[in-house]
Amino acid sequence: MKKNIFFFLMIFFSVLSFAQKTVSGKITDEDGIAIPSASVTIEEPGKDAILAYGITNSKGEYKVTFTSAESNVDLKVKAFNQKPLTKQISNSDQNLSFKMQSEATEIKEVQLKTKMITARGDTISYDLKAFDSKNDRTLADVMKKIPGVEVNADGTILYQGNAINKFYVNGKDLMEGGYGTINNSLPKDAVQRVEVLENHQPVKILQDKVPSDQAAINIKLKKSVTMTGRGExxxxxxxxxxxxxxxxxxxxxxxxxxxxxxxxxxxxxxxxxxxxxxxxxxxxxxxxxxxxxxxxxxxxxxxxxxxxxxxxxxxxxxxxxxxxxxxxxxxxxxxxxxxxxxxxxxxxxxxxxxxxxxxxxxxxxxxxxxxxxxxxxxxxxxxxxxxxxxxxxxxxxxxxxxxxxxxxxxxxxxxxxxxxxxxxxxxxxxxxxxxxxxxxxxxxxxxxxxxxxxxxxxxxxxxxxxxxxxxxxxxxxxxxxxxxxxxxxxxxxxxxxxxxxxxxxxxxxxxxxxxxxxxxxxxxxxxxxxxxxxxxxxxxxxxxxxxxxxxxxxxxxxxxxxxxxxxxxxxxxxxxxxxxxxxxxxxxxxxxxxxxxxxxxxxxxxxxxxxxxxxxxxxxxxxxxxxxxxxxxxxxxxxxxxxxxxxxxxxxxxxxxxxxxxxxxxxxxxxxxxxxxxxxxxxxxxxxxxxxxxxxxxxxxxxxxxxxxxxxxxxxxxxxxxxxxxxxxxxxxxxxxxxxxxxxxxxxxxxxxxxxxxxxxxxxxxxxxxxxxxxxxxxxxxxxxxxxxxxxxxxxxxxxxxxxxxxxxxxxxxxxxxxxxxxxxxxxxxxxxxxxxxxxxxxxxxxxxxxxxxxxxxxxxxxxxxxxxxxxxxxxxxxxxxxxxxxxxxxxxxxxxxxx
Structure with missing residues (x-):
């Protein structure tokens, strides 16, 4: 048994150490003004696969950690009203800053498209419409189909195999853990998206001080004031x-x-x-x-x-x-x-x-x-x-x-x-x-x-x-x-x-x-x-x-x-x-x-x-x-x-x-x-x-x-x-x-x-x-x-x-x-x-x-x-x-x- 544990841990830590590199820096425009919310992605050359990504903060700063066996990788930067930038960099730790050229983004037609899964920091958002079927009526019907999310027979919601620690609706914890009633009876049509809050610390004064390894679920409704419910x-x-x-x-x-x-x-x-x-x-x-x-x-x-x-x-x-x-x-x-x-x-x-x-x-x-x-x-x-x-x-x-x-x-x-x-x-x-x-x-x-x-x-x-x-x-x-x-x-x-x-x-x-x-x-x-x-x-x-x-x-x-x-x-x-x-x-x-x-x-x-x-x-x-x-x-x-x-x-x-x-x-x-x-x-x-x-x-x-x-x-x-x-x-x-x-x-x-x-x-x-x-x-x-x-x-x-x-x-x-x-x-x-x-x-x-x-x-x-x-x-x-x-x-x- 000790051999099994040693073998598993050897594989485990080898994954951590294999070719792990970090690229960081700052993105600005031609005048040196920071560009917030720019996307920075790392890709392997010639492959349509993103290895890692990051979003610049309000100061234009970014940090991306990635793992690759290639000697070189492609770094791509995109921002609104800026010309996309691509540069091949070495697979090593480095600090790189870029100035982007202005380029008006032409909008031929106003068409809103919502991504089915988006991520920002520790929050992953799921667009409910991407996963429901014509026969689904309640939140629970759709939750079972969201990737990474599982619903047990007793109603417990799991994320990546672990039970969540909170269930919010518009950021409020009404049910105090007894969320089965809402999950089973909230009409799906009232929900805009489901948010998974990874590593969620529910006590605000302890955030950034006492970490948590559990996730929470936040149900974001379409309206800030909603009268709804379900009956049969x-x-x-x-x-x-x-x-x-x-x-x-x-x-x-x-x-x-x-x-x-x-x-x-x-x-x-x-x-x-x-x-x-x-x-x-x-x-x-x-x-x-x-x-x-x-x-x-x-x-x-x-x-x-x-x-x-x-x-x-x-x-x-x-x-x-x-x-x-x-x-x-x-x-x-x-x-x-x-x-x-x-x-x-x-x-x-x-x-x-x-x-x-x-x-x-x-x-x-x-x-x-x-x-x-x-x-x-x-x-x-x-x-x-x-x-x-x-x-x-x-x-x-x-x-x-x-x-x-x-x-x-x-x-x-x-x-x-x-x-x-x-x-x-x-x-x-x-x-x-x-x-x-x-x-x-x-x-x-x-x-x-x-x-x-x-x-x-x-x-x-x-x-x-x-x-x-x-x-x-x-x-x-x-x-x-x-x-x-x-x-x-x-x-x-x-x-x-x-x-x-x-x-x-x-x-x-x-x-x-x-x-x-x-x-x-x-x-x-x-x-x-x-x-x-x-x-x-x-x-x-x-x-x-x-x-x-x-x-x-x-x-x-x-x-x-x-x-x-x-x-x-x-x-x-x-x-x-x-x-x-x-x-x-x-x-x-x-x-x-x-x-x-x-x-x-x-x-x-x-x-x-x-x-x-x-x-x-x-x-x-x-x-x-x-x-x-x-x-x-x-x-x-x-x-x-x-x-x-x-x-x-x-x-x-x-x-x-x-x-x-x-x-x-x-x-x-x-x-x-x-x-x-x-x-x-x-x-x-x-x-x-x-x-x-x-x-x-x-x-x-x-x-x-x-x-x-x-x-x-x-x-x-x-x-x-x-x-x-x-x-x-x-x-x-x-x-x-x-x-x-x-x-x-x-x-x-x-x-x-x-x-x-x-x-x-x-x-x-x-x-x-x-x-x-x-x-x-x-x-x-x-x-x-x-x-x-x-x-x-x-x-x-x-x-x-x-x-x-x-x-x-x-x-x-x-x-x-x-x-x-x-x-x-x-x-x-x-x-x-x-x-x-x-x-x-x-x-x-x-x-x-x-x-x-x-x-x-x-x-x-x-x-x-x-x-x-x-x-x-x-x-x-x-x-x-x-x-x-x-x-x-x-x-x-x-x-x-x-x-x-």
Whole structure:
């Protein structure tokens, strides 16, 4: 592995050093007056290919860095009302200044042409019209086709493979990271262009002082004051009657912005996740989290297929949200933001699974079949209030949020195993309250900057798991009495967390040093008991099934941040020394554990920009994790009807040390519309505890842990290449990934080593060349090989799995304002003699009432009425066949319109 890293880094740094030259100087007219905004390009002689380019500043100065193997290159200068200049220069570092001759630029005809991709500094602008098709209606429809930009299934926007840190509309951050609503509902016709802000530092006072390696997206609207939005109303035939309503009016002004959103459907569209925070900004803005329950207790869950959600989600959802932003001062530096959302959702799910467990030293090979029917009920509300000042002379941000959950899960399970057939009914009720407040302020004083941050989080989780009848459970070494009707697991957890820090920043000649001191504190109390009911009387299982644990972590720390930025280099490092003080106490179980350890956990990143279009970076970090409350409780806890979990009283607090390093090479050239990146990441985690599950032939498991040093290694390679072909109006990209993980493990006291290698290939293609047709195509191929090696040869196993998925969308425009669409989803699984092919087809017809900007769509989904999804999976100790219930064929009539 060390050879692989050395080889990769050798190539990496050789690219940096190969024939890299810089030409700089000044461009003036015949009178010696500086010419701003003149373009300076470097080209290889006789080739129509730009190696690098630059734009002169207000003083007429330019600087261009390039890489070429030629001994000479051509330097070309162009400016308005000046005669173009071309000069062949040597491939060397040099300073060259030029005087340009005046020449009137004759304009025969006034014709405005917008370049589809333009670049200025760290900003790359995309003209949306260059990438859309006649069938596209929203920003999200077009964003997926922009070269260098990718949209994940959860709505996260990636640029060059990395998540963005901000999403602006006309320069304002209304959504505070929850940009899914705007991306999915903003009409494309309201957008002038999409801007990618590379290396974006969102805190203005830190710009040119503390660099960032992340990009941001800014949506530039056609009008500075825009009232817009998107709406849909649909109804359809299926089982049951179908509906789909989306109403999302929006307003974007110079002083205020707002978005109101209501969406409801029962036709398989997952709209409730639009409010999730997808971009988290900068650490100096404070801390923001997606509030979520601590889901310790769960019913047995039906499987979920590797398909688009619309194919299997049996839902009944109502989601409403409102986002508001306004400036509260004349200078427009202070902003008030108020956000709120509410979700009411009911989901049904059903699957059948047949699992063949391999033999262990204690148990023979066995087969377990299970049919599970679920009903999940979600009720949650969230409110948020944010005050922000983001100016060159100071920064302030306070975020207060409150979330409340009233969730309930149900399951009906039928199980057949070597001990017989059983029927069980399971339920979990889980109310949760959560409160957070985050404060961060930066105050300038002469050449220094003072930053104070505070984060407070309190959460209260209550959960109850019931299993009826108790005889459904067949856990190793634990079975309810014959008269037990119900087994109940009670659980409550209270969490309080407070993080406070203060730092001061010094800046000089591009360097910024930030000494910081802080104190992080977290206290969690866990109470649980496992009981059963017999003939209406209460019976407990004893102290071994109770927990009364308090787990506290106190970490005072001191660190130094080092940042540097110039035209070529961007370096930042954080060098903290942490004093970790962890304590776990449970007098009922005689648990008293502690760790007091000082750790050094550096995090370093360096990026070098060269030849205008290239970026190369390296990173590395060391991290220590001492576990949470879930790694310290000693009383048995039934987290699911399929298993019990507990830590041995004698086990120490976990200590996990992770060392990781990575490198990245990136190229983005808006002049020829070519983007690509290559990545490598290596990590090694050393742990002092190892999981040691005990499983019986019925598949029920008790999870314990051993004190034993073990490692988890990971190697990941990835590459992506994308190019837009303007002549053919085609955007294409290919991706490759190779991930290998190795870890030590136990099963029924048998030690083994598990190795998993996954290779994936992806291809994306869209074309709008023809006026009568457009095509969108995505395909991926994956190969997985799972190997388990033990000292006992009869326990060794090796399995492999191949997968293929694709999505084809073709739209025909036979007559103006008429669209016929065809969609094909294909998911195939292949493992040995087991092959499962799953195909889904949709057709649609859309009529556009152009005068009113209204669409009428008739869509038939799942034409073949495929009702189940079949797949085959491999695991270190089992092989599973799964059959999952899908949505039946359905027909929808929808009216779509824009708010204006």
């Amino acid at each position: 109303v649909g109804s359809g035939f299926g089982d049951p009657w179908l509906w789909n309503v989306k109403l999302t009016p929006m307003f974007f002004g110079q002083k205020s912005q707002w978005v109101v959103n209501y969406k409801t459907n029962n036709m398989g569209e997952q709209v409730e996740n639009e409010g999730n925070i997808l971009a988290f900004g900068n650490r100096f803005e404070g801390r923001r989290i997606n509030a979520a329950q601590n889901d310790w207790l769960n019913v047995e869950n039906a499987d979920v297929p590797n398909l688009p959600v619309k194919r299997y989600l049996m839902n009944n959802v109502h989601y409403v949200s409102a986002n508001y932003l306004t400036n509260i001062d004349k200078k427009k530096e202070w902003e008030l933001k108020a956000n709120a959302n509410y979700t009411n959702n009911a989901v049904e799910r059903e699957s059948y699974r047949q699992t063949d467990y391999f033999a262990t030293s204690d148990e023979a090979a066995s087969r377990v079949t299970q049919n599970i029917f679920n009903q999940f009920y979600t009720n949650k509300a969230k409110g948020e209030l944010i005050f922000t000042k983001n100016a060159k002379k100071g920064f302030f941000k306070n975020t207060t949020s409150f979330s409340q959950f009233w969730n309930a899960d149900r399951a009906i399970a039928d199980r057949t195993d070597p001990l017989g057939s059983r029927h069980g009914e399971e339920s979990v009720d889980s109310p949760t309250s959560s409160f957070q407040n985050s404060l961060s302020t930066i105050i300038p004083w002469k050449e220094k900057m003072f930053n104070v941050q505070s984060f407070i989080n309190y959460q209260n989780d209550r959960q109850t798991l019931d299993v009826t009848p108790a005889s459904y459970l067949k856990l190793p070494g634990f079975n309810p009495g014959n008269n037990a009707e119900t087994v109940r697991q009670n659980f409550r957890m209270k969490t309080f967390e407070a993080n406070h820090s203060a730092n001061i920043g010094f800046s000089k000649k591009g360097w910024t040093f930030t000494p910081e001191i802080g104190f992080n504190f977290k206290r969690t109390s866990l109470n649980s008991d496992l009981t059963n009911l017999q003939n209406g009387q209460y019976f407990g299982y004893g102290e071994e099934f109770n927990n009364d644990l308090t787990y506290s972590t106190a970490v005072p720390y001191a660190s130094v941040g080092v940042n540097y930025k110039n035209d070529a280099w961007m370096i930042y490092a954080n060098l903290p020394v942490n004093s970790n003080n962890i304590k776990a106490d449970d007098p009922v179980r005689n648990v008293s554990k502690s760790v007091n350890k000082v750790t050094f956990e550096p995090n370093i990143f360096a990026q070098y920009t060269f030849a205008s279009f290239w970026k190369a970076s390296v990173s590395g970090n060391i991290n220590n994790n001492f576990g949470e409350v879930n790694s310290a409780y000693a009383g048995y806890l039934m987290t699911s009807p399929s298993g019990l979990y507990a830590m041995d009283v004698e086990n120490p607090i976990p200590q996990n040390n992770t060392k990781s390093a990575g490198t990245r090479l990136e190229y983005r050239n808006p002049l020829n519309n070519l983007f690509f990146n290559v990545n490598y990441r290596y990590s090694d985690t050393k742990r002092n505890l190892i999981s040691s599950p005990t499983r019986n032939t019925s598949g029920f498991t008790i999870i314990g842990y051993r004190e034993e040093e073990n490692h988890a290694l990971s190697n990941a390679y990835s590459a992506e290449v994308g190019k837009y072909f303007p002549k053919f109006k085609t955007n294409a990209s290919v991706t490759y990934g190779n991930n290998t993980s190795k870890s030590d493990a136990y099963q029924n006291d048998d030690a083994y080593n598990s190795k998993n290698n996954t290779q994936s290939y992806g291809f994306k293609f869209n074309n709008t060349y023809f006026d009568w047709m457009s095509i969108d195509y995505n395909a991926s191929i994956s190969r997985t090989k799972q190997t388990s090696r033990s000292l006992r040869a009869e326990l060794n196993n090796e399995n492999s799995r191949k997968g293929f998925t694709h999505n084809l969308g073709v739209f025909f425009y036979p007559v103006e304002n008429h669209t016929i669409g065809f969609n094909w989803d294909q998911v195939n699984t292949n493992s040995g003699l087991n092959k499962y092919n799953n195909a889904f087809y949709d057709v649609s017809y859309q009529f556009s009432w152009a005068k009113k900007n209204v669409d009428f769509e008739l869509k038939w989904m799942n034409i073949a009425n495929k009702k189940v999804f079949e797949t085959y999976d491999i695991n270190p100790q089992s092989i599973s066949y799964t059959r999952i219930q899908l949505r039946p064929s359905q027909v929808m009539l929808t009216v779509k319109f824009n708010f204006k």
